[in-house]
Amino acid sequence: xxxxxxxxxxxxxxxxxxxxxxxxxxxxxxxxxxxxxxxxxxxxxxxxxxxxxxxxxxxxxxxxxxxxxxxxxxxxxxxxxxxxxxxxxxxxxxxxxxxxxxxxxxxxxxxxxxxxxxxxxxxxxxxxxxxxxxxxxxxxxxxxxxxxxxxxxxxxxxxxxxxxxxxxxxxxxxxxxxxxxxxxxxxxxxxxxxxxxxxxxxxxxxxxxxxxxxxxxxxxxxxxxxxxxxxxxxxxxxxxxxxxxxxxxxxxxxxxxxxxxxxxxxxxxxxxxxxxxxxxxxxxxxxxxxxxxxxxxxxxxxxxxxxxxxxxxxxxxxxxxxxxxxxxxxxxxxxxxxxxxxxxxxxxxxxxxxxx
Amino acid sequence: xxxxxxxxxxxxxxxxxxxxxxxxxxxxxxxxxxxxxxxxxxxxxxxxxxxxxxxxxxxxxxxxxxxxxxxxxxxxxxxxxxxxxxxxxxxxxxxxxxxxxxxxxxxxxxxxxxxxxxxxxxxxxxxxxxxxxxxxxxxxxxxxxxxxxxxxxxxxxxxxxxxxxxxxxxxxxxxxxxxxxxxxxxxxxxxxxxxxxxxxxxxxxxxxxxxxxxxxxxxxxxxxxxxxxxxxxxxxxxxxxxxxxx
Numbered sequence: 001x002x003x004x005x006x007x008x009x010x011x012x013x014x015x016x017x018x019x020x021x022x023x024x025x026x027x028x029x030x031x032x033x034x035x036x037x038x039x040x041x042x043x044x045x046x047x048x049x050x051x052x053x054x055x056x057x058x059x060x061x062x063x064x065x066x067x068x069x070x071x072x073x074x075x076x077x078x079x080x081x082x083x084x085x086x087x088x089x090x091x092x093x094x095x096x097x098x099x100x101x102x103x104x105x106x107x108x109x110x111x112x113x114x115x116x117x118x119x120x121x122x123x124x125x126x127x128x129x130x131x132x133x134x135x136x137x138x139x140x141x142x143x144x145x146x147x148x149x150x151x152x153x154x155x156x157x158x159x160x161x162x163x164x165x166x167x168x169x170x171x172x173x174x175x176x177x178x179x180x181x182x183x184x185x186x187x188x189x190x191x192x193x194x195x196x197x198x199x200x201x202x203x204x205x206x207x208x209x210x211x212x213x214x215x216x217x218x219x220x221x222x223x224x225x226x227x228x229x230x231x232x233x234x235x236x237x238x239x240x241x242x243x244x245x246x247x248x249x250x251x252x253x254x255x256x257x258x259x260x261x262x263x264x265x266x267x268x269x270x271x272x273x274x275x276x277x278x279x280x281x282x283x284x285x286x287x288x289x290x291x292x293x294x295x296x297x298x299x300x301x302x303x304x305x306x307x308x309x310x311x312x313x314x315x316x317x318x319x320x321x322x323x324x325x326x327x328x329x330x331x332x333x334x335x336x337x338x339x340x341x342x343x344x345x346x347x348x349x350x351x352x353x354x355x356x
Numbered sequence: 357x358x359x360x361x362x363x364x365x366x367x368x369x370x371x372x373x374x375x376x377x378x379x380x381x382x383x384x385x386x387x388x389x390x391x392x393x394x395x396x397x398x399x400x401x402x403x404x405x406x407x408x409x410x411x412x413x414x415x416x417x418x419x420x421x422x423x424x425x426x427x428x429x430x431x432x433x434x435x436x437x438x439x440x441x442x443x444x445x446x447x448x449x450x451x452x453x454x455x456x457x458x459x460x461x462x463x464x465x466x467x468x469x470x471x472x473x474x475x476x477x478x479x480x481x482x483x484x485x486x487x488x489x490x491x492x493x494x495x496x497x498x499x500x501x502x503x504x505x506x507x508x509x510x511x512x513x514x515x516x517x518x519x520x521x522x523x524x525x526x527x528x529x530x531x532x533x534x535x536x537x538x539x540x541x542x543x544x545x546x547x548x549x550x551x552x553x554x555x556x557x558x559x560x561x562x563x564x565x566x567x568x569x570x571x572x573x574x575x576x577x578x579x580x581x582x583x584x585x586x587x588x589x590x591x592x593x594x595x596x597x598x599x600x601x602x
Contacts, residue, residue: 055461066433068435198399198402210423
């Protein structure tokens with residue numbers, strides 16, 4: 001298997017092509033425009049594949065709606081302000097149960113914000129984002145290799161559950177260059193009898209989120225939530241370094257999990273036992289990672305590149321059994337590992353004082 | 357011995373429509389159905405429906421459909437066409453959908469020369485929401501949101517979609533027709549068929565603007581409405597073929 005040096009955005013692009021993505025539509029926005037450039041170069045040379053630079057984020061997501069509705073693997077990408085513009089389309093896609101992949105290389109906000117890495121779109125990605133009752137499966141890679149690997153997973157989960165999947169990275173991961181093993185990952189094929197392919201020898205199909213009768217709409221929402229329950233039961237993913245002796249638990253995802261890993265290594269060298277829970281799926285949130293720990297640990301600390309968003313899910317997962325603290329940097333600022341070491345020490349000494 | 361000399365187009369379903377008495381959508385649906393029948397493309401056609409009175413057009417035409425967000429049908433149709441270029445893809449949109457919230461999508465689909473067909477129904481008002489001013493509402497025309505008549509100083513001029521799109525090189529076929537009398541219905545029938553032929557021949561973007569009446573929201577009887585369209589709308593929106601690749 002080939003090992004190459006790649007940017008995060010390029011790894012997603014390459015994986016998308018290999019996963020059978022037949023159409024990409026997007027609009028330039030920093031810090032992920034390299035993904036457009038990569039696919040503009042590659043896709044026209046692949047039979048049956050198309051690349052389209054859309055006139056707007058709104059058009060891009062609606063092109064994805066059309067292509068996904070016609071049965072093709074489809075992807076769009078953007079960064080925070082652009083992902084906000086896509087929310088209308090994402091809601092329709094969720095409502096019409098279309099499989100597709102949406103990449104968010106998130107940056108500081110609100111508004112036009114900054115172009116540096118942030119995790120302040122956590123609420124938008126995991127709690128809905130657009131109007132109506134729906135969820136996205138949200139995958140959060142922490143390395144360029146994972147951006148490659150999870151792109152395959154994203155397409156597969158989308159088809160498996162007929163649902164939009166978000167690949168949530170950030171401005172740092174999308175710009176980072178790292179070695180990537182271009183693994184041959186098997187691509188499963190899914191039958192799509194619901195897709196609009198022309199009513200040849202069959203009755204017409206309809207791709208729609210419209211249910212004019214409220215009783216029908218409620219039934220459709222019940223159906224969506226039965227599906228979401230299955231996803232919660234089967235697809236929550238995480239990485240954990242906690243064990244039976246862990247007293248202090250750090251929870252962090254994406255690039256922040258890597259900063260936390262370095263900080264935790266230093267703390268362990270000083271004899272402070274800190275474990276890490278790294279959610280891989282932000283939705284469904286991996287509550288099971290907290291089983292056992294919530295009764296055992298003295299403190300949970302949610303570390304994020306925002307003003308405190310995932311911490312709400314951490315609190316729900318800990319369910320009042322232990323104190324939950326938060327520390328974050330925002331606006332595009334990234335903490336150094338030493339800053340995190342100090343923060344963790346301070347939080348630990350705070351909780352130990354209370355325990356005395 | 358009785359002989360059938362006139363029948364419903366095959367792809368027009370026999371569902372009761374939800375349209376108001378006198379509404380033009382029924383006639384225009386039928387003309388679209390005629391074109392699809394005549395060109396024998398039913399098995400290839402995929403429609404992208406609008407938001408508005410004709411949101412449920414999929415109940416009346418026996419072809420695959422995708423319901424689109426308001427104004428986004430040309431983007432949805434673009435996505436469909438790019439992944440299934442052998443299918444025949446069309447949008448059906450009203451003037452709120454296409455000329456107001458969806459101007460960006462239609463202009464750029466046209467500019468790209470996207471090989472899709474757009475049927476654009478202009479009745480100078482928002483119908484489904486109860487008769488608000490549309491970008492196509494004529495100066496002085498009374499609506500819920502222009503109760504004293506559309507006022508130039510605060511509400512600006514009506515939008516001429518065909519004239520706007522006529523400047524774009526990606527457009528292969530462009531016509532404005534009307535369905536207010538038999539002669540014009542026949543013209544409209546020809547234009548709609550021609551638009552689909554344009555796509556079949558892979559010539560690029562085709563659009564037919566169809567002037568239509570909305571007696572309910574214009575506050576007129578159908579007969580009055582027809583007269584109002586003829587006297588007022590055709591003056592501001594001249595009926596003509598703007599572009600034909602042939």
